Amino acid sequence: MKTLRDLFRDYRFAVSFIVLLIIIILAFLSVFSPYDPTLWNVVPRDMKPSAEYWLGTDSNGQDIFWQATFAIRNSLIISLIAGLVSRVIAILVGMVAGYKGGATDRVLMFISDSLLVIPLFLVFVMLAMLVREHMNLVVLGLMLSLLTWPWDARLIRSMILSLREQEFTKTAILSGTGTVKLVLNEYMPFTMPLIFSTLINNIGFAIGLEITLAIIGLVDLMTPTLGTMLNWALFYQSTFLGRWWWVLTPVVLSNFLFIALYWQSVSISEYLDPRTRIQRVGA
Incomplete structure (x- = not known):
C-alpha cells in the first residue's frame, strides 16, 4: 500500500491510472x-453521432460505440497474452543466465543478442502471412x-548478476537453500517492479x-x-468523405x-x- 501511495503522488501515474x-x-x-460485432448492416449506415448512436455508425452498418468496446477488449486481450508470455520467457532466460553464468549465460545471451538485431517488423509480417488462415486473438498474441x-x-539478467554477489545469497547457499527456492523467495521480490514495468x-x-x-x-479483419x-475506416476513405467520427474513434482511443x-x-x-525516488517521496 505504501508503494501505491508513493506512486499516486506522481500526477502522471494518477492520471494514467484513471485513463x-x-x-x-x-x-x-x-x-x-x-x-453481434461480426455482423454488418445491423444499424443505418454512416449516421453522425447522436443520442441514439453516441459515436455514430460506419459504412458497414455497425454502431461505432459498441464496436469500440469490442475493439478495446480484443486489443487488450492480444496485448496481455503477448506481454505475459514474453514476461515468462524473459524471466526464465534472464534468471537462468544471471544465476548459472558460464556457458549457459553465454548461450542464452547469444540467442538474445541475435534476436535483438533481427528486424522485428519484417519477421512479424512473415509470421502473420504464414498463420493468416488460423489467425485469432490467441494466435496473434x-x-x-x-x-x-x-x-x-x-535487464533481468543484469539484476540477478548483482543480487548473486550480495551477502544474503551467499548466506542462503551456505544454509542449504535450493536454487528454485532462492530464486523465488529472494530474487523474485527484487525483480517484480522491473518485470511489471517491462510488462x-x-x-x-x-x-x-x-x-x-x-x-x-x-x-482477421472480421x-x-x-x-x-482503423483499417475499415481507411478502406472506406472515411476521412475524405467527412465521416470523421469513424476514423477518430480508434485513433483517439489508441493515443489515450x-x-x-x-x-x-x-x-x-x-x-x-x-x-528520483528520493525527490518524489521526500525521503
Missing part, C-alpha cells in the same frame, strides 16, 4: 452490447510474444504492432480491434491508451530509480 481504468470499463461494456523478450531478459512497455508495444499488422490487412477499426501506458511505465521506472 486506463476508464478504458478497461469500456472493454467490460462489450458484454452488454445489443449487437502468442506470435507477438515470440520476439519481444530479449531486451527485458538482459507495461510490452503491452503498449503489442498494441502498436497489432494496429500496424491490421492496417496492412494481415489479421474481429474488431483498434487496428481493424499509448500515453497512459507510457506514463505508467515512466512513473514506475522513476520510482525504481533511487535518485
Whole structure:
C-alpha cells in the first residue's frame, strides 16, 4: 500500500491510472452490447453521432460505440497474452543466465543478442502471412510474444548478476537453500517492479504492432480491434468523405491508451530509480 501511495503522488501515474481504468470499463461494456460485432448492416449506415448512436455508425452498418468496446477488449486481450508470455520467457532466460553464468549465460545471451538485431517488423509480417488462415486473438498474441523478450531478459539478467554477489545469497547457499527456492523467495521480490514495468512497455508495444499488422490487412479483419477499426475506416476513405467520427474513434482511443501506458511505465521506472525516488517521496 505504501508503494501505491508513493506512486499516486506522481500526477502522471494518477492520471494514467484513471485513463486506463476508464478504458478497461469500456472493454467490460462489450458484454452488454445489443449487437453481434461480426455482423454488418445491423444499424443505418454512416449516421453522425447522436443520442441514439453516441459515436455514430460506419459504412458497414455497425454502431461505432459498441464496436469500440469490442475493439478495446480484443486489443487488450492480444496485448496481455503477448506481454505475459514474453514476461515468462524473459524471466526464465534472464534468471537462468544471471544465476548459472558460464556457458549457459553465454548461450542464452547469444540467442538474445541475435534476436535483438533481427528486424522485428519484417519477421512479424512473415509470421502473420504464414498463420493468416488460423489467425485469432490467441494466435496473434502468442506470435507477438515470440520476439519481444530479449531486451527485458538482459535487464533481468543484469539484476540477478548483482543480487548473486550480495551477502544474503551467499548466506542462503551456505544454509542449504535450493536454487528454485532462492530464486523465488529472494530474487523474485527484487525483480517484480522491473518485470511489471517491462510488462507495461510490452503491452503498449503489442498494441502498436497489432494496429500496424491490421492496417496492412494481415489479421482477421472480421474481429474488431483498434487496428481493424482503423483499417475499415481507411478502406472506406472515411476521412475524405467527412465521416470523421469513424476514423477518430480508434485513433483517439489508441493515443489515450499509448500515453497512459507510457506514463505508467515512466512513473514506475522513476520510482525504481533511487535518485528520483528520493525527490518524489521526500525521503
